[in-house]
Amino acid sequence: MSTLNLGFLASHGGSSMRAIVAAIASGELDGRARIVIGNNGDAPALQFAKQQAIPFRHISARTAGSEQAADTAIARALKDGGAEWVVMSGYLRKLGPATLEAYRGRIINIHPALLPKFGGQGMYGRNVHEAVIAAGETVSGATIHFVDEEYDHGAIIAQREVPVLPGDTVDDLQQRITQAEPAFFVEVLKSLAKS
Template sequence: MKISFLASHGGSSARAIIDAIRTDKLDAEIGVLITNNRDSNILQWCLDNDIEVHHISAKTHRGEDNADEAIQTVLRDANTDLVVCSGYMKKIGPATLRVYPYKILNIHPALLPKFGGIGMYGDHVHRAVLDAGEKESGATVHYVTDNIDEGPIIKQQIIAVDVDDTIESLRNKVQSCEAELYLSALQDILKDE
């Protein structure tokens, strides 16, 4: 199975998954990485690590629809079987979703369906969890659909929220489980293929 990636910034999950493939901890092939941010750290990391990388955005392709068409074309040309979002900060377009139904995964820094949807990313999520007085949070790997953070849940990891947690400490706890959770979800999917 060939896995490709969408990332906007550091792409820490993509890096962890690529490293797992390269060290035979995940039985898959590396496809391509697409970023919508020409200044992203992941773009340079890919160049330094011999990963095929493409910068595709509404700016490079004169609009969201053209960028969406370009993304699905690059993914198909790379013979991609599965797409992993790694901090990808754009909604996946309809052309890409049509070509890859239930083949695009995302990780969200909360226990969906709570604290998901438009505007719920990064520290906004952790602030909302703390403001709601939740006793637990975590991360969720789910399939990407047309509705943000509403796709079927694949796997979750629960972490305790302590009374003295701050946004920063909660972020660190959630981030510390994300790479392992993503790898575990991918291993489960690969077993079923």
């Protein structure tokens, strides 16, 4: 069993990151939060990192000068921070080649649907749940997968089903899946630490 040295990428609140950090603090997960990187300087995820004394950086195309420079800076910050695995916690930017190459097979994302259905560009947040309900699905859920060059495309690690109930609104379904995601992410990381 190995300690997971984790780097986090977040654009907003980073709810999965918060659950993972809590699991580390309680001893449930053998890991270390090495760095949090956000592309949005006002992201609550960065405030959380500051409160928890986790090193954090705001890196975006605007702060770095270009998408390519941001990609290089992200890869360097993760490496310099000691991250061996990268967890995307609501990170809404496509990763660049430097980061993908440096962490190939070690970047993990959670998607709020059962891939390969309802994935791809623009499929995040409410958009996913609207599409699931419009399609008349009776089951949705969350997928944890490796990240590659395409949105929501990398190899699936695990899936957790969540029912779509008759009369569900987009908000109902989103809330049910959002509640299931953090514990599911922690479970998957625990299994990766054992392998």
